[in-house]
Amino acid sequence: MLTLTCPYCGISAEETELSPGYEAHLKRFGPASSDAEFEAYMFARKNPKGVHFERWRHSYGCGKWFLAARCTATLEVFGTYHAQVSQPPADLIAAIIKKRPDWKGYA
Amino acid sequence: MSRYSVFAIAKQAINHHLGWERAWRSPQPKPAYDAIIIGAGGHGLASAYYLGKNFGITNVAIIEKGWLGGGNTGRNTTIIRSNYLQDPSAAIYEKARSLYETMSQDLNYNVMFSPRGVMMLAQTHHEVRGYLRTAHANALQGVETQFITPQRVKELCPILNIDGPRYPVLGALWQPRGGTGRHDAVAWGYARACSDMGMDIIQQTEVTGVRSEGGAVTGVETTRGFIGCKKLGIVVAGHSGQVADMAGFRLPVEAVALQALVSEPIKPCMDVVVMANTVHGYMSQSDKGEMVIGGGTDGFNNFTQRGSFHHIEETLRALIETFPMLSRLKMLRQWGGIVDMTGDRSPIISKTPLTNCFINCGWGTGGFKAIPGSGWAMAELMAKGAPGPLAEAFNMWRFKEGQFIDESVAAGVAH
Numbered sequence: 072m073l074t075l076t077c078p079y080c081g082i083s084a085e086e087t088e089l090s091p092g093y094e095a096h097l098k099r100f101g102p103a104s105s106d107a108e109f110e111a112y113m114f115a116r117k118n119p120k121g122v123h124f125e126r127w128r129h130s131y132g133c134g135k136w137f138l139a140a141r142c143t144a145t146l147e148v149f150g151t152y153h154a155q156v157s158q159p160p161a162d163l164i165a166a167i168i169k170k171r172p173d174w175k176g177y178a
Numbered sequence: 179m180s181r182y183s184v185f186a187i188a189k190q191a192i193n194h195h196l197g198w199e200r201a202w203r204s205p206q207p208k209p210a211y212d213a214i215i216i217g218a219g220g221h222g223l224a225s226a227y228y229l230g231k232n233f234g235i236t237n238v239a240i241i242e243k244g245w246l247g248g249g250n251t252g253r254n255t256t257i258i259r260s261n262y263l264q265d266p267s268a269a270i271y272e273k274a275r276s277l278y279e280t281m282s283q284d285l286n287y288n289v290m291f292s293p294r295g296v297m298m299l300a301q302t303h304h305e306v307r308g309y310l311r312t313a314h315a316n317a318l319q320g321v322e323t324q325f326i327t328p329q330r331v332k333e334l335c336p337i338l339n340i341d342g343p344r345y346p347v348l349g350a351l352w353q354p355r356g357g358t359g360r361h362d363a364v365a366w367g368y369a370r371a372c373s374d375m376g377m378d379i380i381q382q383t384e385v386t387g388v389r390s391e392g393g394a395v396t397g398v399e400t401t402r403g404f405i406g407c408k409k410l411g412i413v414v415a416g417h418s419g420q421v422a423d424m425a426g427f428r429l430p431v432e433a434v435a436l437q438a439l440v441s442e443p444i445k446p447c448m449d450v451v452v453m454a455n456t457v458h459g460y461m462s463q464s465d466k467g468e469m470v471i472g473g474g475t476d477g478f479n480n481f482t483q484r485g486s487f488h489h490i491e492e493t494l495r496a497l498i499e500t501f502p503m504l505s506r507l508k509m510l511r512q513w514g515g516i517v518d519m520t521g522d523r524s525p526i527i528s529k530t531p532l533t534n535c536f537i538n539c540g541w542g543t544g545g546f547k548a549i550p551g552s553g554w555a556m557a558e559l560m561a562k563g564a565p566g567p568l569a570e571a572f573n574m575w576r577f578k579e580g581q582f583i584d585e586s587v588a589a590g591v592a593h
Binding site: 073086091094113118123125143144145 | 417419420428430431432433477478479480481482486487488520521577578
């Protein structure tokens with residue numbers, strides 16, 4: 072069973088306590104943007120077979136949204152972090168590269 | 179290829195069944211083909227079959243990473259229906275359903291299509307209104323469905339509890355010509371027919387790259403070397419995004435796990451397919467007697483072909499009020515497949531930014547029932563280089579145009 076540690080309340084929560092929120096760090100494009108940008112924001116997802124950064128909500132706990140790095144090919148969890156950032160923290164990226172030398176890095 | 183028939187069985191019985199041929203060849207790949215289809219699942223094999231049957235293109239290779247029919251084709255709950263609300267979906271799924279009716283004769287392979295009837299329960303007033311609307315839409319689309327009373331539901335499926343306190347059965351959308359099929363046989367039947375037409379099914383060979391020149395595909399890199407082609411079809415379900423990435427374009431899909439399970443085998447107790455979309459579970463009884471049960475997808479991107487156990491529990495918990503007998507049944511085994519979900523939960527059968535590369539994906543949770551229709555439409559697209567009436571609405575640019583085929587809203591769930 073998938074277990075993530077909520078970075079806000081520190082509780083190690085299993086999946087029934089959490090709600091998934093899919094890809095993290097989406098850049099929002101609004102009505103003034105081009106059609107291509109808006110389509111990409113709405114529908115284009117990285118959907119990698121490997122390292123994935125994603126949103127989760129500790130819905131049956133503290134209720135906070137947080138972010139997690141997880142491998143979609145093995146279900147290994149690399150770590151969780153606060154949602155108030157626009158990209159993954161450098162120490163987490165370094166830790167992932169150590170475990171997955173072939174990973175192309177966060178882009 | 180020798181035909182299967184009662185006489186063939188009699189003849190082989192005399193020879194102690196030692197004379198049966200292999201159903202399909204396993205040839206070495208040729209240096210180049212007129213068309214390559216990546217993915218020997220139901221949709222890929224059907225696409226190849228109709229390329230040969232309808233358009234006479236038989237210099238075709240179907241390249242498969244694992245073994246044919248080993249992905250979602252072998253992992254679904256085998257339900258066949260076409261009671262969709264939107265016109266493009268009703269057209270392609272009804273085409274598929276009608277092709278299933280004659281598939282065993284067409285392929286000379288028993289796919290055990292069983293038109294036992296599919297019942298979609300209406301368990302809220304909202305659902306009653308929705309299904310009445312679908313029944314009217316289906317009448318206009320030429321799809322035979324009707325809205326039936328709770329009493330009729332009980333007659334058709336006596337094991338149903340129609341008086342549940344929380345989710346009473348208020349009626350149902352009944353498609354008498356829907357049913358189930360033998361999922362493996364569909365893949366095997368198509369494979370045998372393709373091989374018979376001279377097509378090469380190349381298993382245990384992974385595509386590792388797509389080579390293109392000046393906006394057109396020239397061939398694919400595989401674990402057994404480069405294979406050239408004039409046309410390329412990508413029909414790989416869960417890994418569509420990965421193969422599209424090799425070809426240099428992006429798809430609006432995400433891969434998630436969808437699970438199903440079967441109970442211990444029991445005596446025949448249910449001769450229809452029942453879907454309960456409010457609680458999101460569906461069930462039929464297999465020929466072996468197992469209750470075949472499915473539910474909704476898991477909630478996160480996943481390529482592992484296994485899901486979270488609590489989804490199994492949720493599906494069963496939801497179904498127990500409607501099927502009280504389930505509470506006494508032991509569940510035998512459970513499995514998962516990787517489905518590619520699009521933004522509107524409808525498939526993509528489309529041209530791509532590469533002129534001679536075509537894609538058929540995004541069938542999400544409802545691929546098995548569509549196999550023959552999907553193959554029919556994909557073959558037309560690949561042969562003519564432009565979509566026919568079945569495929570036209572399913573192009574990959576509809577997300578930019580905002581022309582969604584919104585079945586997920588129509589059904590209230592993924593479908």
